[in-house]
């Protein structure tokens with residue numbers, strides 16, 4: 001076994017850890033990735049495992065306090081669930097993801113201007129009873145919204161109720177929302193007085209698509225939080241793909257601080273030593289300042305068996321996203337709008353013409369189409385899924401047009417989000433023991449913002465424990 005002791009090259013670690021007075025030591029026999037020349041040696045005291053948004057946020061906070069760290073990522077790039085593949089010149093996000101500009105933590109961490117955010121229409125077109133009906137945000141698209149008052153996507157009362165619900169969430173702080181009394185979203189909507197028709201035709205496909213939960217059993221806390229963010233911000237995509245978000249965070253970190261293709265297999269911890277991280281190749285890293293485990297919840301159970309009680313009491317949320325391409329004259333609209341299935345039939349939940357929102361997602365003179373399903377459809381082959389989707393969307397847009405679409409790729413994402421049905425605690429304590437911390441969306445809200453918040457909280461807890469503050 002090779003043990004690499006990681007500590008502060010320029011600072012005496014015993015200042016912070018009288019009980020861990022090990023000298024700085026680097027064993028050159030470790031893996032090629034972990035045998036950099038002395039000049040490229042990661043200057044680190046903290047080991048962060050997982051370079052999704054949570055791990056990147058933790059790293060960003062440590063970096064801002066000049067605390068050295070190393071960020072280990074098992075895959076070949078940063079981002080975790082927020083990744084974009086480039087396929088024949090198309091940008092394919094791994095699953096349909098929207099960045100809401102009003103996410104409060106994201107506002108603090110990201111430079112929106114350089115993300116070159118491309119906006120969706122603030123509303124949706126809903127397929128119901130063989131036709132499309134618009135639901136629009138009255139503050140952004142007043143005339144569309146007024147025209148939609150009498151459409152069959154709910155009553156006039158329902159549409160006014162959306163306005164009062166909006167005022168209700170805007171008067172609460174995020175803290176109040178995330179710690180409020182909770183019930184399932186479906187119960188909240190009924191309690192507020194929404195009719196079955198607007199619930200089935202709008203809320204179910206829209207929020208069911210956000211939570212990957214068509215039953216709308218997800219906590220009302222998450223509904224209120226997202227509803228508030230939607231009221232305050234725009235739905236967007238970065239021009240270079242959703243992975244531009246984690247890439248921006250990673251680009252600000254020291255270049256030698258992120259080790260890709262580096263999988264941690266266990267974290268060992270006892271009272272007398274700093275936590276040790278064992279890598280798949282047999283190497284062991286020892287972090288003088290602690291370890292932050294920023295992996296997704298299913299991976300956590302493997303890394304820390306026994307440290308963390310079983311977490312899968314409720315089924316995780318899954319989704320399938322299929323991409324198609326077409327010539328620009330083979331798509332029916334130019335609007336950057338989300339289409340929802342309000343019919344209560346079929347397997348498509350939502351779809352949109354990606355290049356109408358962000359033309360940069362496809363090569364010139366090509367359109368990109370994204371179609372999302374909720375669930376994993378593990379018993380249905382890819383060919384069958386493609387066929388079913390094409391048949392269903394032929395009923396929406398006409399056979400002549402849709403049969404020209406060419407399938408590009410299918411993403412089946414088993415673990416898209418943790419299940420956040422009540423009872424939830426969206427402010428879980430990141431500390432397992434002093435020196436060992438957790439972050440990830442399962443500790444907060446299953447959103448980009450929740451993951452970023454959790455990363456900050458883990459870093460703050462570590463720094464507090466180590467008395468770096470004050």
Ligand SMILES: Cc1cc2nc3c(=O)[nH]c(=O)nc-3n(C[C@H](O)[C@H](O)[C@H](O)COP(=O)(O)OP(=O)(O)OC[C@H]3O[C@@H](n4cnc5c(N)ncnc54)[C@H](O)[C@@H]3O)c2cc1C
Pocket residue numbers: 049050051052053054055072073074075078079080081082094095096097098099262263264265294295296299303319413415416417439440441442445446447448449451
């Ligand atoms: C299809 C889809 C659509 C979504 N849509 C939205 C949306 O529109 N808006 C929104 O706000 N949120 C959305 N989300 C949720 C959001 O993406 C997640 O909540 C967030 O990205 C979670 O970040 P994380 O850092 O907690 O976890 P992850 O992104 O899962 O990061 C964990 C990282 O740990 C790494 N790792 C795991 N095990 C190891 C190991 N042993 N050693 C080293 N590294 C390891 C993984 O490779 C990964 O990079 C969506 C998610 C999906 C999948």
